[in-house]
Amino acid sequence: KNQVEQSPQSLIILEGKNCTLQCNYTVSPFSNLRWYKQDTGRGPVSLTIMTFSENTKSNGRYTATLDADTKQSSLHITASQLSDSASYICVVSSLSTDKLIFGTGTRLQVFP
Amino acid sequence: DAGVIQSPRHEVTEMGQEVTLRCKPISGHDYLFWYRQTMMRGLELLIYFNNNVPIDDSGMPEDRFSAKMPNASFSTLKIQPSEPRDSAVYFCASSPGTSATNEKLFFGSGTQLSVL
Numbered sequence: 001k002n003q004v005e006q007s008p009q010s011l012i013i014l015e016g017k018n019c020t021l022q023c024n025y026t027v028s029p030f031s032n033l034r035w036y037k038q039d040t041g042r043g044p045v046s047l048t049i050m051t052f053s054e055n056t057k058s059n060g061r062y063t064a065t066l067d068a069d070t071k072q073s074s075l076h077i078t079a080s081q082l083s084d085s086a087s088y089i090c091v092v093s094s095l096s097t098d099k100l101i102f103g104t105g106t107r108l109q110v111f112p
Numbered sequence: 113d114a115g116v117i118q119s120p121r122h123e124v125t126e127m128g129q130e131v132t133l134r135c136k137p138i139s140g141h142d143y144l145f146w147y148r149q150t151m152m153r154g155l156e157l158l159i160y161f162n163n164n165v166p167i168d169d170s171g172m173p174e175d176r177f178s179a180k181m182p183n184a185s186f187s188t189l190k191i192q193p194s195e196p197r198d199s200a201v202y203f204c205a206s207s208p209g210t211s212a213t214n215e216k217l218f219f220g221s222g223t224q225l226s227v228l
Contacts, residue, residue, distance in 0.1 A: 031212040043116070043203050043219030044155075051214060089155070093211040099168075100211045104154040 002027040004092050004103035012109045017080055021106045023073040023090030031093040035064050035075045038087045038105070047075070047088075077108075085110045116220035118204050124226045130192040133223045135204030136185055143210060145217070146179055146189050147203040155203070161187065162210075194227045201225070 004025045013019050025033070032051050036044035048057045048064040050073075056065045061078045077084055087105040094101055117136040125131055137144045145160040159169040164181045172179070176195070181187040191198055201222045209215035 032214050034217075041221070043205070043221050045219070046216045049214050049216065095212060098210050098212045099157060100217070102155040 002092075002094055002097075002101050004090055004101050006088075006090050006103040006106050008106060009104075010107040010109070012111065013080055015080060015082055015110055015112050019077050019080060019108065021075045021077075021088050021090075021108070023075070023103060025071050025073070025090070025092045025101070025103075027092040027094050027101050028071075029095040030068075031095045031098075033064075033066055033073050034091040034093070034100075035062070035073075036089040036091060038089060040086070044089055080110045082110050082112060084108060116204055116206050116218050118202075118220035118223055120223060121221065122224045122226075124228065125194055126228050127195055128193045129227075130190065131194045131198075131225060131227075133189040133202050133204075133225070135187045135189070135220060137187070137204070137206030138218055139185065141206035141208050141218070143207045144181060144187050145205040145207070146187070147205060147219075149201045149203060149222070158189070191225075194225075196227045199225055199227050 007022045034049045035047040038044040047059050047062050050057050050066045063076045066073045087107050089105040090103040092101045119134045146158040147155050149155045158171045159179045161181045179189045201224050203219050203222045205217050205219045207215045207217045
């Protein structure tokens with residue numbers, strides 16, 4: 001069954017610290033892997049999209065990595081800011097169904 | 113561009129009533145998606161359209177749910193009759209291409225539906 005699992009479910013860090021969020025998936029074959037940021041009360045916003053052949057992609061202080069062999073991805077946030085407080089959702093595109101499979105997200109809280 | 117626009121932002125209704133959610137996609141986007149988000153199940157695809165034509169409605173939970181896209185700039189999701197278990201946030205999203213094409217998916221701000 002195509003699944004996307006994220007860890008941890010929630011995370012609390014202090015402003016200025018770095019953190020790494022994990023994503024494991026069983027979707028195969030897959031077309032791309034995406035990370036979204038969802039602020040409370042808003043819709044998800046795309047951070048990165050990586051294809052099978054890409055190992056890393058950055059968007060400002062956000063850096064996503066992908067290991068297609070182990071079916072793992074991570075999202076690293078550098079020098080966290082209060083505005084980074086949000087849910088981060090890992091999403092994998094299934095090549096066979098042409099649908100997105102969503103993880104349930106990691107809830108990040110950044111405190112001053 | 114104003115992005116994907118959804119209305120209403122919040123809807124509170126009583127069980128058995130009809131609910132209509134509305135969406136205006138980003139101009140030029142050929143694909144429109146309706147998602148439902150709950151704490152337990154996360155984001156789930158309900159239905160998607162390509163060029164106003166429904167392509168896959170396998171995620172629509174029951175016959176009580178229906179969706180239409182009469183033109184490229186407007187779509188509705190209707191629930192009739194509504195039930196308390198329909199309470200969730202409903203998102204509309206649009207994209208220039210399918211998920212396999214690496215195109216970004218743009219979400220609206222969602223409609224928070226509460227069925228009492």
